Amino acid sequence: MNNKIPDLTHIRELGFRVTPQRRFILNALAKQDGHTTATDIYQIAQKEMPTLNQATIYRVLDFFCGLNLVTRSDIGGRVVYEFAPDTPHHHLICRHCEQVTVLDDAHFEDLAAHLLAEHGFKADFNHLAIYGVCAHCWDKSM
Amino acid sequence: MNNKIPDLTHIRELGFRVTPQRRFILNALAKQDGHTTATDIYQIAQKEMPTLNQATIYRVLDFFCGLNLVTRSDIGGRVVYEFAPDTPHHHLICRHCEQVTVLDDAHFEDLAAHLLAEHGFKADFNHLAIYGVCAHCWDKSM
DNA sequence: TATGCTATTGCAAAAATTTGCAACAAATCT
DNA sequence: AGATTTGTTGCAAATTTTTGCAATAGCATA
Numbered sequence: 001m002n003n004k005i006p007d008l009t010h011i012r013e014l015g016f017r018v019t020p021q022r023r024f025i026l027n028a029l030a031k032q033d034g035h036t037t038a039t040d041i042y043q044i045a046q047k048e049m050p051t052l053n054q055a056t057i058y059r060v061l062d063f064f065c066g067l068n069l070v071t072r073s074d075i076g077g078r079v080v081y082e083f084a085p086d087t088p089h090h091h092l093i094c095r096h097c098e099q100v101t102v103l104d105d106a107h108f109e110d111l112a113a114h115l116l117a118e119h120g121f122k123a124d125f126n127h128l129a130i131y132g133v134c135a136h137c138w139d140k141s142m
Numbered sequence: 143m144n145n146k147i148p149d150l151t152h153i154r155e156l157g158f159r160v161t162p163q164r165r166f167i168l169n170a171l172a173k174q175d176g177h178t179t180a181t182d183i184y185q186i187a188q189k190e191m192p193t194l195n196q197a198t199i200y201r202v203l204d205f206f207c208g209l210n211l212v213t214r215s216d217i218g219g220r221v222v223y224e225f226a227p228d229t230p231h232h233h234l235i236c237r238h239c240e241q242v243t244v245l246d247d248a249h250f251e252d253l254a255a256h257l258l259a260e261h262g263f264k265a266d267f268n269h270l271a272i273y274g275v276c277a278h279c280w281d282k283s284m
Numbered sequence: 285t286a287t288g289c290t291a292t293t294g295c296a297a298a299a300a301t302t303t304g305c306a307a308c309a310a311a312t313c314t
Numbered sequence: 315a316g317a318t319t320t321g322t323t324g325c326a327a328a329t330t331t332t333t334g335c336a337a338t339a340g341c342a343t344a
Contacts, residue, residue: 017310017321053324058301074216077204092263101261111253119243120277121234128270135262159291159340195294200331
């Protein structure tokens with residue numbers, strides 16, 4: 001469980017505002033620790049902050065993604081959000097069992113250097129979703 | 143423009159059916175040559191195949207993605223589909239100007255080998271969307 | 285060519301997501 | 315603390331996407 005309460009104050013220096021809605025949503029994501037749906041957050045809000053509007057949830061989620069405070073990915077057809085951990089990482093998603101494995105960012109350093117040298121493109125590999133077949137499912141199909 | 147008419151008959155051998163709807167949607171994607179929205183297809187259908195239902199479009203698009211005949215990606219917040227070209231490729235997307243550059247699959251071979259050796263994960267890097275800043279925008283911001 | 289099985293479609297309703305706009309409320313300045 | 319500015323929210327309507335189910339139509343088999 002990801003228990004640390006995310007710090008939101010620094011966004012003020014970027015010209016944005018710290019609002020109760022934003023605090024609530026970021027905390028909700030941090031507590032969920034994993035793949036959270038916009039609807040998940042709405043349901044949590046029904047109990048703890050019933051005035052929170054759905055549209056706001058979508059807008060805030062989008063806002064956080066733009067700041068890389070939150071990552072958005074499409075896992076198994078569902079759009080899920082995740083509080084962005086301090087260490088960048090990625091997901092290996094098995095097409096068979098949909099099991100998700102965390103992959104360290106280090107694997108992408110070579111590739112990033114390559115893209116910069118060859119295309120002048122400064123890539124930030126932020127929370128990539130890589131599909132394939134995991135070892136377990138691969139064994140079974142043989 | 144991608145003018146070749148995609149072959150759909152081989153899916154029959156997989157136990158699926160070749161329907162006019164599927165043919166129409168795949169051809170539409172092939173003709174569009176690029177990032178096509180579900181709504182784009184619906185609008186084309188209004189003229190050329192008015193009976194085609196929206197739900198069918200989403201279902202068929204999903205079906206094609208599952209077969210890797212079509213790729214689905216999230217570019218600038220919009221979900222776009224693309225007829226899967228014979229040569230696998232990826233997209234470099236600039237966060238500033240949203241310009242999309244095509245990147246050859248070859249860059250990922252090392253990484254794929256690495257994932258297989260270390261995690262036993264057979265990755266298929268199918269049409270990745272890599273975000274970052276392109277050379278042009280990077281220059282301007284300095 | 286006719287028949288049967290069942291994958292696929294259309295329809296309609298539900299659910300999810302986006303958008304414009306007026307009201308609200310953070311943050312800054314006095 | 316009060317006034318001002320303008321980034322954000324709530325609301326309601328529009329749009330997009332999903333879902334259950336009955337009807338349809340591929341296509342394999344005879």
